[in-house]
Amino acid sequence: MADPAGSAARELAGAVTAALPGADLTEEFDTLTLNLTVSDWVVAADAARAAGAAFFDFLTAVDEDEQGFAVVARLFDPVRGAGIVLRTLTGRDRPEVPSLAERYPGAAWHERHAAEMFGIAFAGHPDLRPLLLAEDFEGHPLRKDFRLASRERLAWPGAVEPGLPAGREPRRRRRPLGET
Amino acid sequence: MTAGPAEPAPSFRGVIALIEQRCTACMLCVRECPDWCIHIEGHPEPVAGAPGGRERTRTALDRFAIDYSLCMYCGICVEVCPFDALEWRPDYRYAAAAAPDLVQERDRLEAWWPGPEPPG
Numbered sequence: 001m002a003d004p005a006g007s008a009a010r011e012l013a014g015a016v017t018a019a020l021p022g023a024d025l026t027e028e029f030d031t032l033t034l035n036l037t038v039s040d041w042v043v044a045a046d047a048a049r050a051a052g053a054a055f056f057d058f059l060t061a062v063d064e065d066e067q068g069f070a071v072v073a074r075l076f077d078p079v080r081g082a083g084i085v086l087r088t089l090t091g092r093d094r095p096e097v098p099s100l101a102e103r104y105p106g107a108a109w110h111e112r113h114a115a116e117m118f119g120i121a122f123a124g125h126p127d128l129r130p131l132l133l134a135e136d137f138e139g140h141p142l143r144k145d146f147r148l149a150s151r152e153r154l155a156w157p158g159a160v161e162p163g164l165p166a167g168r169e170p171r172r173r174r175r176p177l178g179e180t
Numbered sequence: 181m182t183a184g185p186a187e188p189a190p191s192f193r194g195v196i197a198l199i200e201q202r203c204t205a206c207m208l209c210v211r212e213c214p215d216w217c218i219h220i221e222g223h224p225e226p227v228a229g230a231p232g233g234r235e236r237t238r239t240a241l242d243r244f245a246i247d248y249s250l251c252m253y254c255g256i257c258v259e260v261c262p263f264d265a266l267e268w269r270p271d272y273r274y275a276a277a278a279a280p281d282l283v284q285e286r287d288r289l290e291a292w293w294p295g296p297e298p299p300g
Contacts (some may be wrong), residue, residue: 151216158211162222163239177214 005032008082015051016044016084033085041088042098045075048084049103052077059100059110061118063144069095069118073107090120099125117142144178187270193253194272197292198244202265205239209257209266217250218257219243246289248274249282267293 005027013032017023020043024035036044053075062070068091076083090097099122101108111122112131119140122128130137139146156176164170188194205222221243229236258266269292276282 154216157216157219158207160207160210160221162205162207162220162242163224163237165224165237174211176216177212 005030006082008077008080009084012048012051012053012077012080012082012084016047019047020044031083031085033087036086036088038088038090038097041071041086042100042103044086045073045100045103048075048077048086052079053084054078056100056104056106056110057083059107059114061114061120061142063118063142064089065144066092068092069120071097071114071120073100073110075104094121095119096121096123098123099128101125116140119143188272190270191268192270192272193255193268194270195248195268195274195292196246196251196258196289197267197269198286198289199265199267199293200241200244200286200290202261202263203241203244204263204265205241206262208260208262212256212260214254214256215250215252217247219245219247241286244286244289245283247283249279269293 009032013025013034016034017025020034020036020040023040023044026033026035034044055076055078057074057076059071059073062072064070068089070087070089072085072087074083074085088097095118097120099107099111101111101122102124108125108127109131111125112128114120115122115125115128116130116133116137117140133141158174158176161170205220207220210218210220220241222239222241224237225240227236227238255268258268271292274282274284274288
């Protein structure tokens with residue numbers, strides 16, 4: 001998905017970091033990622049836009065457990081043929097990030113989706129209603145602590161120990177994947 | 181429009197077959213399945229060991245079922261089986277009118293495997 005972090009990508013990244021001295025630029029999997037504070041989120045997007053990143057690729061979020069929620073967006077410069085990934089971290093308790101929808105109309109649906117799935121508020125979004133979930137849906141499904149209703153009812157088939165004689169308890173407690 | 185091939189390629193992930201002789205009821209497929217759609221029941225059975233040796237057991241398989249109404253055909257169970265007791269087969273004709281009829285028990289799962297049966 002990402003174009004290799006060649007000279008065009010570095011040029012674009014350079015233009016953005018020029019507006020944010022001391023910015024944390026990392027390179028992973030041939031992609032340049034700018035790690036930002038929430039207060040620098042819009043500054044960085046504006047700098048990328050000014051440098052030519054006119055195309056809004058995507059915005060999503062990641063549940064980073066104790067660290068909070070990461071919000072990740074990719075902006076793309078169609079002339080240079082290079083993109084840059086912006087990443088910020090917001091707290092678990094009242095996750096909020098400024099909206100990019102006024103600047104990039106394409107961001108509006110991505111932010112609605114991140115809002116319904118993770119419970120993140122996008123300040124300044126013109127219409128933050130759910131994108132895909134039903135109106136009466138409760139909870140934020142992509143949070144790691146969200147349990148599927150079907151898992152509440154269904155016993156985990158992996159708790160069985162067929163090799164153990166009846167009456168013997170297993171030596172260690174097993175848990176389904178993903179559960180602590 | 182040109183018609184495609186009448187049957188899918190042999191590698192097509194149509195259904196998961198059980199080769200029961202290879203299964204040791206180790207429970208790895210059950211535990212790794214992301215959808216919790218595999219169900220195994222078994223019990224320990226004594227096995228003759230060397231004369232004068234300690235009592236040995238093997239795990240006999242009582243039940244092996246896959247709920248195809250939940251299966252997402254990811255293949256994790258096939259990959260994780262250390263004994264290659266689960267294999268993909270290209271058969272796909274097992275639609276049912278009701279979801280419970282998509283639970284395939286041992287005999288159906290074994291029938292997908294064309295054989296020959298492995299020795300032992």
